Structures are given as C-alpha cells and as structure tokens.
Amino acid sequence: MAHIVIMGAGIGGMPTAYELKAKLGNSHQITVVNSVDYFQFVPSNPWLAVGWSKREKITFPIRTYLEKKGINFIAQPVSKIDAEQNSLQLADGQTLNYDYLVIATGPKLSFDEVEGAGPNGGYTHSICSVDHAEKSWDAYQEFIKDPGPVIIGAMPGASCFGPAYEYTFIVNKDLRKRKLRKKVPITYVTSEPYIGHLGLGGVGDSKGMLESEYRNNDIKWITNAKVTKVEAGKMFVTELDMHGNVVKEHELPFKYSMMLPAFKGVEPVAGVEGLCNPRGFVLIDEHQRSKKYRNIFAAGVCVAIPPVEVTPVPTGAPKTGYMIESMVTAIAHNIAADLNGQAADAKGTWNAICLADMGDTGAAFVAIPQIPPRNASWMKKGKWVHYAKIAFEKYFIYKMKKGTSEPIYEKYVLKAMGIEKLD
Numbered sequence: 001m002a003h004i005v006i007m008g009a010g011i012g013g014m015p016t017a018y019e020l021k022a023k024l025g026n027s028h029q030i031t032v033v034n035s036v037d038y039f040q041f042v043p044s045n046p047w048l049a050v051g052w053s054k055r056e057k058i059t060f061p062i063r064t065y066l067e068k069k070g071i072n073f074i075a076q077p078v079s080k081i082d083a084e085q086n087s088l089q090l091a092d093g094q095t096l097n098y099d100y101l102v103i104a105t106g107p108k109l110s111f112d113e114v115e116g117a118g119p120n121g122g123y124t125h126s127i128c129s130v131d132h133a134e135k136s137w138d139a140y141q142e143f144i145k146d147p148g149p150v151i152i153g154a155m156p157g158a159s160c161f162g163p164a165y166e167y168t169f170i171v172n173k174d175l176r177k178r179k180l181r182k183k184v185p186i187t188y189v190t191s192e193p194y195i196g197h198l199g200l201g202g203v204g205d206s207k208g209m210l211e212s213e214y215r216n217n218d219i220k221w222i223t224n225a226k227v228t229k230v231e232a233g234k235m236f237v238t239e240l241d242m243h244g245n246v247v248k249e250h251e252l253p254f255k256y257s258m259m260l261p262a263f264k265g266v267e268p269v270a271g272v273e274g275l276c277n278p279r280g281f282v283l284i285d286e287h288q289r290s291k292k293y294r295n296i297f298a299a300g301v302c303v304a305i306p307p308v309e310v311t312p313v314p315t316g317a318p319k320t321g322y323m324i325e326s327m328v329t330a331i332a333h334n335i336a337a338d339l340n341g342q343a344a345d346a347k348g349t350w351n352a353i354c355l356a357d358m359g360d361t362g363a364a365f366v367a368i369p370q371i372p373p374r375n376a377s378w379m380k381k382g383k384w385v386h387y388a389k390i391a392f393e394k395y396f397i398y399k400m401k402k403g404t405s406e407p408i409y410e411k412y413v414l415k416a417m418g419i420e421k422l423d
Contacts, residue, residue: 001027001028002028002099002339003031003097003098004024004029004031004098004102005031005088006101007088007101007103008032008033008034008103008106008300009033009034009062009066010040010104010106011043011300012104012301013034013102013104014039015328016102016328016332017069018071018405019329019331019405021069021071021403022332023332023333023336028339029072031072033074033076033078033090033096034075035078036075038059039062040058040129041058041059041393041396041397042128044057044058044393045130045132046163046166046167046357048127048130049170049258050170050171050174051141058130060401062075074096076094077090077091078090078091078268079091079268080268081268081271081275083101083293085097086098086099086101086295088101088268099295100295100297100335101293102296102298102299103282103296103299104298104299105266105269106300106301107263107264107265107301107302108264108267109126109128109261109263110157110262110264111261113157113261114227114228114230115228115229115230117227123232123257124151124230124257124258125139125257125259126260126261127167127260128261136258139256143255144175144180146255147175147184148183148255149185149254150171150185150186150256150257151186151187151259152168152171152188152189152257153168153187153188153225154259155191155261155262156226156313157191157263157315158191158199158261158262158316159318160199160263160301161190161315161318162198162318162354163260164188164259169358170357170359171186172186172217172359174359181218186218186220187222187252188219188220189227190223190225191224191226192224192311193312193315195207195210195211195214195223196209197315198354198365199317200308200317200352200367202377203365203366203367203379204365204366204378204379206363206365209363209381210363213358222239222250223239224241224247224311224312224313225237225250226240226313230257233254234251234252235251235254235257236251236252237252238250240312241312242312243312262316263279263301265281266280266302274292274293275290276304277304281302281304282298282303283304284297284298286348287334288327288330288348289334289344297331297335299327299328299331300319300327301319305370306371308371308372317371320352320353321354322349322352323350323351323370325407326348327348329407331348351366351367351368351369351370352365352367352368352369352370353365357385357386358381358385358386359386360383361381361382361383361386362381362382362389365379392408395408396408
C-alpha cells in the first residue's frame with residue numbers, strides 16, 4: 001500500500017485528494033496536510049473585503065469532509081521536506097513518511113520585498129487570504145467613516161492581477177452604493193506595462209476594454225509602476241517607460257490601500273535542493289512531476305511557469321482556476337498510472353480562463369495557450385459573468401463538501417462561455 005501525502009488543502013489540494021481517492025479507492029492511503037484546519041475559497045475574498053460576503057460563507061472545517069471519504073487529515077504546518085528520505089517534518093515534531101508527495105501549498109506572500117507593505121506591520125491591505133480580507137474589511141469600515149484617496153494595485157513581481165482589477169471595480173461600486181464615491185479618488189497602481197496586461201501580455205481586447213471601464217468610472221492609473229516604499233498615508237512609486245527609464249517619481253497620498261504582493265515558494269518547499277527555481281517555485285515536467293524527484297508532483301500557484309514576456313517592471317504569469325483543475329487531473333492520473341506500472345503520460349493545460357467580477361457586471365478572458373503566440377485569445381463582458389462567479393463559488397464549495405472529483409471548468413464554465421473544448 002502506497003502512502004500519498006498532499007501538502008495544502010486549497011483549490012488545488014482538496015480536489016487532488018478527491019480525484020486520487022476516486023481513482024485508487026481504498027487500495028492506497030491518502031493524507032492531506034494543511035497549516036490550518038479550514039478550507040477557504042480565495043476567489044471570493046474581494047467580496048469579503050467590502051462586506052459583501054462573510055467568512056462563514058466561504059470557509060468550512062476540513063476534517064469532517066475528508067475523513068468521510070476515507071482521507072486522512074493533519075492540521076499542522078510543514079517545517080521541512082526531506083526529499084531524499086521521502087518524509088515531512090511537521091511543526092509539532094512528528095515525521096510523516098510518503099511514497100508520493102503532491103505539493104499544492106499556494107505561495108508565500110512576499111510583502112517584505114517592499115518596505116512598509118502588507119497588513120502585518122505595514123500600511124497596505126491584502127485580499128490574498130481570508131484573514132487578510134477580514135482585516136481589509138475592518139479597515140474599510142473605518143475608512144468609510146472618513147473617506148479619502150484609495151490606491152489599489154499590484155507590487156513589482158506580482159503575477160496575479162485579476163483580483164486587483166476585481167477589487168478596484170468592487171470598491172468603486174460599493175462606494176457608489178454608499179453615496180461616497182465623489183469623496184474618493186481611486187488610483188490603480190500596477191507593475192503591468194499597460195492596463196489589461198494581466199501578466200498574460202493582454203487577452204483579446206483586455207487593454208481597450210479595461211481602460212474604457214476605468215475611464216468611465218473615473219479611475220486613474222499608473223502602469224510600469226515600481227512601488228519602492230510605503231509610509232502611513234503615502235506610497236512612493238517610480239514610474240518607468242517601456243525601455244525601463246524613469247518617467248516620474250510619485251508620492252501618492254492615500255487613506256486606504258490594497259496592494260497584491262509578489263509571490264514566492266513557501267519556505268519548506270523552497271528549501272529543498274534541486275526542487276525549485278530561485279523564487280522557490282517547483283520545477284516540473286509536462287506531467288506535473290518534479291524534474292529531480294520523480295515521486296514529487298506539484299499543482300497550482302507553487303508551480304514554476306515563466307513570465308509571458310520581459311516587462312520594464314517585473315511581472316509573473318498567473319495560474320488560473322482552469323489550469324489548476326487540469327493540473328490536478330493530470331497528477332491523479334499519473335500517480336495512479338505509476339502505481340499500476342504504466343506510463344505517467346497525462347498533461348495539465350496552460351490554457352487560461354479567468355472570470356473577473358466587476359461589481360454588478362464582469363469580464364471573461366480566454367487565452368489558448370497562456371503564453372503567446374496563441375491559437376485563440378478573446379474576452380467577453382456582461383452581467384452573466386458576475387452571476388457565473390457567484391454560482392461558481394456556491395458550486396465549488398458544495399463540491400468540496402460532497403467530495404466529488406467532477407471537473408467544474410470542463411463541465412460547466414466552458415459551456416457557459418459557449419466553448420465545447422479548449423484545444
């Protein structure tokens with residue numbers, strides 16, 4: 001009997017456990033290790049951060065649901081991976097041995113790369129975790145009592161830009177509902193070379209559409225923006241041109257700010273020699289398998305994917321939900337095949353699908369493949385995206401509680417977009 005350990009119980013880790021269980025049954029042991037004892041649906045954090053949702057709506061305790069499916073669960077941070085000895089050291093001192101390891105930890109949030117950034121000891125807020133989103137909501141409630149300038153955006157090296165755009169539009173909509181928008185100048189500050197770049201080199205007419213939406217909603221922007229320091233109520237930004245030359249030094253006042261950080265690999269993963277690139281992301285082959293350790297697989301944000309292009313201020317490539325879903329399916333297939341002495345030949349996709357909420361409407365982006373040149377690249381805007389995102393949250397959480405391995409994007413999201421198949 002093989003022991004398969006999954007590090008992480010987010011939108012990659014829990015589906016991996018369920019898909020493996022569906023393929024392997026009770027013939028092998030599966031254990032999920034997570035630093036906290038609850039699941040959090042991260043895509044809904046922008047709503048939580050303005051009070052449009054609640055923590056209890058987008059989180060639930062993990063153990064009951066995994067154990068109901070015969071999957072072990074340990075709520076402990078991993079302190080060290082010994083890849084040579086096939087074991088994990090946990091924070092409480094116990095050792096966990098494995099035959100296969102699946103890394104689905106998500107990222108380390110590198111607020112420390114910009115002085116004064118981040119919700120813990122810094123002056124900017126975050127929507128990267130449910131705890132951060134709750135802190136943002138607390139600060140936002142104080143802000144609306146005495147409103148002023150708002151800065152939203154992404155720091156140098158950031159790779160996940162969609163939530164920053166979403167949050168900009170959601171804050172804009174919420175302030176209009178409260179009749180406070182006229183008191184709040186909003187500036188979007190981003191490392192992207194242009195609005196709508198999204199870490200993808202643009203998708204369809206994302207540049208034109210998002211610039212138009214920002215203009216129509218009186219949202220200013222600074223692109224090629226290198227945030228160098230944040231102080232209480234002030235952000236220092238160096239704006240570059242497309243050749244990397246300094247255009248202007250900005251000192252931007254704010255009453256409230258949410259800035260997405262750059263990502264790195266979490267420390268126990270980054271600390272394994274030969275497993276990761278210099279940023280701590282896991283180096284994998286086309287079958288989601290470590291290039292050095294053949295019994296280690298990885299899925300999600302922790303995977304090393306190169307930027308789509310060199311930009312004046314560094315930007316990374318996002319890992320979207322459809323990509324993660326396909327990675328998970330490939331890993332489950334490949335581990336099952338390996339256990340049966342067959343070729344581990346399944347591949348994840350680098351096609352990108354993004355559903356971005358815009359308050360009361362939304363935009364859907366499709367890039368096939370993610371890295372240009374592409375076979376297809378387009379975006380569509382409409383209220384249906386807003387409602388699709390609400391439905392997606394409800395169904396994904398339902399699926400995680402029920403313990404099914406049904407792929408959501410393949411069965412529902414693509415059909416909602418009128419796409420039969422992504423080739």
